Amino acid sequence: MPGISRRKLFGLGAAGVAAAGAGTLAVASLPEEAAPAxxxxxxxxxxxxxxxxxxxxxxxxDRLHFVAFDVTTKDRAELVDLLQEWTSAAARMTQGQDAGTFGAVGGVPEAPPDDTGEALGLPASGLTLTIGFGPSLFDGRFGLADRKPAALAELPKFPGEALLPEISGGDLCVQACAHDPQVAVHAIRNLARIGFGKVSVRYSQLGFGRTSSTSRAQATPRNLMGFKDGTANLKLEDTDMLRDHLWVAEEDGAAWMAGGSYLVTRKIRMHIETWDRTSLTEQEAIFGRTKGEGAAHGMAKEFDEPDFAKKGPDGQPLIADIAHVKLAHPSSHGGARLLRRGYNFVDGSDGLGRLDAGLFFIAYQRDPHRQFVPVQLALARQDVLNEYIKHVSSGLFAIPPGVRDAGDYWGRTLFS
Structure with a gap:
C-alpha cells in the first residue's frame, strides 16, 4: 500500500474495515439484527x-458454480437459438426436472441422453440460473455494437491487481446457485453440453459458504478470514433502495436492459497463511470489527452504524480515515451501494505449500462505473487489507431482465 503501512494505521488510533470483507464494499447498515433462519x-x-x-x-x-463462455459461432441466428434452448433447459432444471424432454434415461438408447443424469433423484435445492452478457459480445460479430450500454464500458485498471486474462472476461456468463453443489454443477454441465459447437467454457469457479446475506431472514455468514461478511448488504426487502441502486430503468440509456442489472465479479486470492499468523488485536483493527460479534469499533452490536467521529481515550478517531470502512462507506462515494452475493473458494494449493483460497466476489448494481468503480479505486489505493489479498480475475456483465413466460427467452429484449 503506497505510503501507508498497517503499523502506521494503528498509530493513528484504531483502524479497520467494517462490513464487507476482503476487497468488498460496505453499504448502509440495517436497523436491526437478522435472525439466523x-x-x-x-x-x-x-x-x-x-x-x-x-x-x-x-x-x-449455500453453493455456487459460476461459468464464463466464449461464443464460438459467428451466426447470430445460432446464438439466438442457443439462448432459447438454454432458457428452456434452465426453466426445467430450476424446478427440479431434467434438462431435456426425455431426460437421462428416457430417450433413444443409441443416442446421447437429453440430460447427464447426476442430479437424478435430487430435489431442486433452490437452484437459480442467472445469465449475463459481457462487453466482448458487442464487438460487432452479431450486430450488437450499437446496443452496448454505456454502463458496460470496460472497468479501469485498479492499482495492485494482477489479473489473469484466461480467468477474466467472457462473452456470456451463467451463475448457478443452489443448496446442493451437485445440483449447481449439473446445471452448468448441461448448459455447456447443449452449447457444444456454439460456445466454449472460458473459465468456471466453484464456491461454498456464501459470504453475503441477501435477506433479513438470513444470518450473516463469515469469510475465510473468520469475520462476518455482508453485514450491511442490500436486502431483498429494501424495495426502494433496490429500485434506486440495483435495477436498471429505461431512462438509464439502454431500454433493453430495463429490469436488469450489472454484475461485477472479482476473484480475490487471500494470503491466508500470513493472515493466520496475525494477532487477533491486529485482525480486528484491520477489519474494524470484533471477530465474534462483528460490531464496528466503538459500537456494541453487529448492525450498529459505524460512528466515524467517535474517538478513543487517546483522542484519535476509533476508525481512521484510511480504514476500509471509511474508504468504502456510502458517505464517501455519493451513497454508492451494491447487492453482494459472493462465495468462499478453495482451489487446492499453489504448489508452494499454500492454499489457493479466498473470495469470489459477486456484486450487482445499477451502474458499475458510478457504484463499484469509485469505491474499488479508493480501496485499491489505500485499503489495509491489500497486504493480505490479491485480485486475480475480473468480469463485467450486463444482466438482462427476467424471462416473463414460456414464450420468452434469455436476452430477447437485446436480440429482438
Whole structure:
C-alpha cells in the first residue's frame, strides 16, 4: 500500500474495515439484527419466470458454480437459438426436472441422453440460473455494437491487481446457485453440453459458504478470514433502495436492459497463511470489527452504524480515515451501494505449500462505473487489507431482465 503501512494505521488510533470483507464494499447498515433462519426449505424450487432474473435478490444459497463462455459461432441466428434452448433447459432444471424432454434415461438408447443424469433423484435445492452478457459480445460479430450500454464500458485498471486474462472476461456468463453443489454443477454441465459447437467454457469457479446475506431472514455468514461478511448488504426487502441502486430503468440509456442489472465479479486470492499468523488485536483493527460479534469499533452490536467521529481515550478517531470502512462507506462515494452475493473458494494449493483460497466476489448494481468503480479505486489505493489479498480475475456483465413466460427467452429484449 503506497505510503501507508498497517503499523502506521494503528498509530493513528484504531483502524479497520467494517462490513464487507476482503476487497468488498460496505453499504448502509440495517436497523436491526437478522435472525439466523433460512426462507423456505433448502429443497424447494425457486420460480424461474418474473420481471427480474432469479439469483440476484433471491436469498443467497449455500453453493455456487459460476461459468464464463466464449461464443464460438459467428451466426447470430445460432446464438439466438442457443439462448432459447438454454432458457428452456434452465426453466426445467430450476424446478427440479431434467434438462431435456426425455431426460437421462428416457430417450433413444443409441443416442446421447437429453440430460447427464447426476442430479437424478435430487430435489431442486433452490437452484437459480442467472445469465449475463459481457462487453466482448458487442464487438460487432452479431450486430450488437450499437446496443452496448454505456454502463458496460470496460472497468479501469485498479492499482495492485494482477489479473489473469484466461480467468477474466467472457462473452456470456451463467451463475448457478443452489443448496446442493451437485445440483449447481449439473446445471452448468448441461448448459455447456447443449452449447457444444456454439460456445466454449472460458473459465468456471466453484464456491461454498456464501459470504453475503441477501435477506433479513438470513444470518450473516463469515469469510475465510473468520469475520462476518455482508453485514450491511442490500436486502431483498429494501424495495426502494433496490429500485434506486440495483435495477436498471429505461431512462438509464439502454431500454433493453430495463429490469436488469450489472454484475461485477472479482476473484480475490487471500494470503491466508500470513493472515493466520496475525494477532487477533491486529485482525480486528484491520477489519474494524470484533471477530465474534462483528460490531464496528466503538459500537456494541453487529448492525450498529459505524460512528466515524467517535474517538478513543487517546483522542484519535476509533476508525481512521484510511480504514476500509471509511474508504468504502456510502458517505464517501455519493451513497454508492451494491447487492453482494459472493462465495468462499478453495482451489487446492499453489504448489508452494499454500492454499489457493479466498473470495469470489459477486456484486450487482445499477451502474458499475458510478457504484463499484469509485469505491474499488479508493480501496485499491489505500485499503489495509491489500497486504493480505490479491485480485486475480475480473468480469463485467450486463444482466438482462427476467424471462416473463414460456414464450420468452434469455436476452430477447437485446436480440429482438
Amino acid at each position: 433460512r426462507t423456505g426449505s433448502a429443497s424447494d424450487p425457486v420460480p424461474f419466470y418474473g420481471e427480474h432474473q432469479a439469483g440476484i435478490v433471491t436469498p443467497a444459497q
